[in-house]
Amino acid sequence: xxxxxxxxxxxxxxxxxxxxxxxxxxxxxxxxxxxxxxxxxxxxxxxxxxxxxxxxxxxxxxxxxxxxxxxxxxxxxxxxxxxxxxxxxxxxxxxxxxxxxxxxxxxxxxxxxxxxxxxxxxxxxxxxxxxxxxxxxxxx
Amino acid sequence: xxxxxxxxxxxxxxxxxxxxxxxxxxxxxxxxxxxxxxxxxxxxxxxxxxxxxxxxxxxxxxxxxxxxxxxxxxxxxxxxxxxxxxxxxxxxxxxxxxxxxxxxxxxxxxxxxxxxxxxxxxxxxxxxxxxxxxxxxxxxxxxxxxxxxxxxxxxxxxxxxxxxxxxxxxxxxxxxxxxxxxxxxxxxxxxxxxxxxxxx
Numbered sequence: 001x002x003x004x005x006x007x008x009x010x011x012x013x014x015x016x017x018x019x020x021x022x023x024x025x026x027x028x029x030x031x032x033x034x035x036x037x038x039x040x041x042x043x044x045x046x047x048x049x050x051x052x053x054x055x056x057x058x059x060x061x062x063x064x065x066x067x068x069x070x071x072x073x074x075x076x077x078x079x080x081x082x083x084x085x086x087x088x089x090x091x092x093x094x095x096x097x098x099x100x101x102x103x104x105x106x107x108x109x110x111x112x113x114x115x116x117x118x119x120x121x122x123x124x125x126x127x128x129x130x131x132x133x134x135x136x137x138x139x140x
Numbered sequence: 141x142x143x144x145x146x147x148x149x150x151x152x153x154x155x156x157x158x159x160x161x162x163x164x165x166x167x168x169x170x171x172x173x174x175x176x177x178x179x180x181x182x183x184x185x186x187x188x189x190x191x192x193x194x195x196x197x198x199x200x201x202x203x204x205x206x207x208x209x210x211x212x213x214x215x216x217x218x219x220x221x222x223x224x225x226x227x228x229x230x231x232x233x234x235x236x237x238x239x240x241x242x243x244x245x246x247x248x249x250x251x252x253x254x255x256x257x258x259x260x261x262x263x264x265x266x267x268x269x270x271x272x273x274x275x276x277x278x279x280x281x282x283x284x285x286x287x288x289x290x291x292x293x294x295x296x297x298x299x300x301x302x303x304x305x306x307x308x309x310x311x312x313x314x315x316x317x318x319x320x321x322x323x324x325x326x327x328x329x330x331x332x333x334x335x336x337x338x339x340x
Contacts, residue, residue, distance in 0.1 A: 079328045087181060087201045088336050089321060090328040100322065 003027040007051040015043055024050075069101035070122035080119075082107045093119075149189040162271040167220045168212040169242045170266040170333045174282050176206035177264065178336075184279070184316065198276055198316035200334075207335035208266065211242045211254075219243035219300045222267045222277050224315060235310040238277040240265040245298025258285045258301065265303055266318060266330060274318035274326045281309040 006014070006023055014020040021039065028050050029035045036046050076094035083089070084107045091100050105116055105123075117123065178201050185195040202208070213219045225237040242265075244251055244258075262282030268274050277283055283303035290299050305311055320326045 079332055081332070083336075083338065086204050086336075087178075087321065088332075089325075090332055091322055091325045092328050095324055095328075 003031070003050070003054050007047075007054050011044070011047050014047070015040070068098050068122075068124045069096070069105075069120055071096050071101070072119055072121050075119050078119075080104055080116075146189045147187075151187075151189050151192045152194055162269050162273070164270045165221050166268045166270065167215045167217055167243075168210055168268075169220055169240060170208040170210050170330060171242075171258075172202070172208040172264040172266065172334060173206070174262060174264055176202050176208075178203045181321075185319075186313070196314065196317055197319040198279055199319045199321060201321065202334050202336040204336050204338070207337050208333035210333050211244070213243040217243070220267065222265070222275055222315065224277075224311075227310075233312070235312065236314060237305045237307070237310050238283060238315055239305075240267060240277045240283060240303045241300050242303065243298055244301050245292070247292060255285075255290070255301075258303065263303065266334070268327070268330050272327050274330045276316045276318050278303070278305060278311065279313070279316055280311055281305055 001023060006020070006027055009020065014024055024047070025035055025039050028039075028046060031050055031053055036042050039046070071093050076092070078093045079090050080093055080096065080100075081088050081090045082104045084103065089100070089103065091097075096104075101120070105113055108116065181199070181201040183199040185197045185199075187194050187196065211220075220242055222238070222240045224239060227235055227237070229235050244255060262278075262284050264279055265277045265283055266274055267277070283305060286302050286304050288299060288301055292298065318326055318329070320329045322328075
């Protein structure tokens with residue numbers, strides 16, 4: 001997501017979403033080299049300050065990767081493990097990366113992968129691709 | 141002027157002016173049977189003075205079905221720590237006696253089995269510092285118990301046990317920093333005792 005996309009979102013929605021608030025603080029720090037002391041307290045004025053800075057072209061566009069995979073927060077303290085070539089690869093849930101998640105959901109038995117998928121809130125959209133493939137086959 | 145050896149060349153400095161260094165270990169150790177380490181996964185990385193790159197690490201995985209074994213003490217105690225004694229051989233080579241201290245308590249069969257194995261065997265010991273760094277002691281030649289007195293009445297129920305390099309088999313290197321195959325997962329590997337056991 002870019003800062004332009006963020007400031008286009010309704011402020012109320014950003015304020016009520018922890019992920020969007022995290023992005024907002026990151027973009028704010030990027031634009032003004034300082035984090036808001038109390039992001040929630042001064043959100044209204046700071047947000048419009050950021051929006052003005054973006055619309056006037058003073059702030060460069062930056063893209064922050066929101067991640068393709070999102071692990072359920074309650075698994076942040078779990079150690080996630082997959083085995084590849086008979087060797088274990090581990091990470092704490094809170095440190096998970098998209099690269100690890102991809103391998104985590106690729107290397108394992110069918111049952112293991114099914115159980116692992118349940119740990120995630122967000123997974124890449126592969127269903128639409130499967131539907132499109134099915135449509136192409138039926139068209140033929 | 142004679143040519144200086146590449147391995148004896150200093151190529152970086154140290155700035156200790158601002159922050160106090162880490163000074164405490166977590167009160168637990170993971171002991172690994174040397175034979176459980178999969179040789180094909182061992183990677184030791186040392187400083188490269190020609191490229192001016194600093195590294196002093198080891199990366200490894202255990203054989204399938206093997207695990208390290210965690211020894212834990214009270215977190216408020218000081219029984220668990222690691223260090224080394226540096227000396228010089230008669231030929232002039234630097235050599236290091238690695239030391240790791242752990243705590244064993246009790247007189248039941250379980251504690252006797254542990255002590256029996258420690259007294260007879262040679263182990264690689266992993267300790268974790270409070271800043272998250274995992275350090276490996278006795279990588280090449282292993283650590284064994286030195287002389288000790290096990291007196292539960294005088295010792296409050298247990299005894300600190302010092303595992304050290306043998307005098308006639310010191311290490312050629314300082315204790316290595318452990319690096320995980322998954323970057324940043326050193327803590328997860330230590331917390332899992334480096335286990336490679338497949339759960340059914």
